[in-house]
Amino acid sequence: xxxxxxxxxxxxxxxxxxxxxxxxxxxxxxxxxxxxxxxxxxxxxxxxxxxxxxxxxxxxxxxxxxxxxxxxxxxxxxxxxxxxxxxxxxxxxxxxxxxxxxxxxxxxxxxxxxxxxxxxxxxxxxxxxxxxxxxxxxxxxxxxxxxxxxxxxxxxxxxxxxxxxxxxxxxxxxxxxxxxxxxxxxxxxxxxxxxxxxxxxxxxxxxxxx
Numbered sequence: 001x002x003x004x005x006x007x008x009x010x011x012x013x014x015x016x017x018x019x020x021x022x023x024x025x026x027x028x029x030x031x032x033x034x035x036x037x038x039x040x041x042x043x044x045x046x047x048x049x050x051x052x053x054x055x056x057x058x059x060x061x062x063x064x065x066x067x068x069x070x071x072x073x074x075x076x077x078x079x080x081x082x083x084x085x086x087x088x089x090x091x092x093x094x095x096x097x098x099x100x101x102x103x104x105x106x107x108x109x110x111x112x113x114x115x116x117x118x119x120x121x122x123x124x125x126x127x128x129x130x131x132x133x134x135x136x137x138x139x140x141x142x143x144x145x146x147x148x149x150x151x152x153x154x155x156x157x158x159x160x161x162x163x164x165x166x167x168x169x170x171x172x173x174x175x176x177x178x179x180x181x182x183x184x185x186x187x188x189x190x191x192x193x194x195x196x197x198x199x200x201x202x203x204x205x206x207x208x209x210x
Contacts, residue, residue: 037166044159052152054142059201061138067200068134069127075193076126082185090114094189095122098129100175108179133160134197144206150198157194161187 076095084091092114099107099122107118137156143149165186169177180186 034166037162041159041162041166044155044162047155048152048159049140051148051155052140052143054144056142057138058141058144058149058206059138059204061135063201063204064135064138065131066134067204068131068137068197071134071193071196071200072126072130074196075130075189076123078192079181079189082181082189087181087185092119094180095119095126097176097180098122098125100179101125101173105175108175130193133193137197137201141201146202149202150195153194153196153198153201154191155194157190157192157197158187160194161190164190 079094080091083089083093090112093108093111096107096111096115096118099118102121102125103118107121137153140156141149141152143152165177165183181189
């Protein structure tokens with residue numbers, strides 16, 4: 001095991017990185033408790049619904065697909081920048097971690113070397129996921145005020161992060177949550193996604209209800 005700047009690299013295990021607590025024990029071993037996770041999910045979700053509320057749907061649901069995909073690309077670029085500039089990891093690591101949802105552990109084998117297939121598969125997974133999340137957002141978006149749309153998008157991004165990070169991914173795709181970003185940086189990535197999603201929706205024409 002090699003420990004560099006608090007990161008434990010485990011060669012030939014498929015593990016991309018782990019944060020290794022040093023000195024005293026971490027305040028919340030293994031991540032936040034179920035109660036904290038549920039609390040964050042409920043609070044972020046209620047904020048999203050409250051800020052996005054309005055008399056009628058504000059955007060067409062199919063617009064959420066392409067809007068979510070564009071916001072997902074922005075999130076992907078941000079994740080790769082975080083990986084390279086903040087965490088000192090390969091810039092191509094985040095898409096390959098998402099590729100484990102389809103390819104399993106093989107997607108992160110030899111993570112220090114660029115692999116075209118797993119990189120492309122990861123990007124496609126990210127686009128599909130964020131497209132669906134964008135369409136779901138239109139179900140809650142009922143305001144036409146640009147500022148509220150952007151703010152609702154921000155909290156929607158954090159809502160999806162809490163749901164995926166602590167409930168969906170550990171149950172169905174544990175490789176993503178175990179071998180990807182630390183939770184804080186996943187939260188940052190999804191917050192960027194939410195802000196981009198909200199900003200893109202805020203620039204779209206208002207839906208006219210006949």
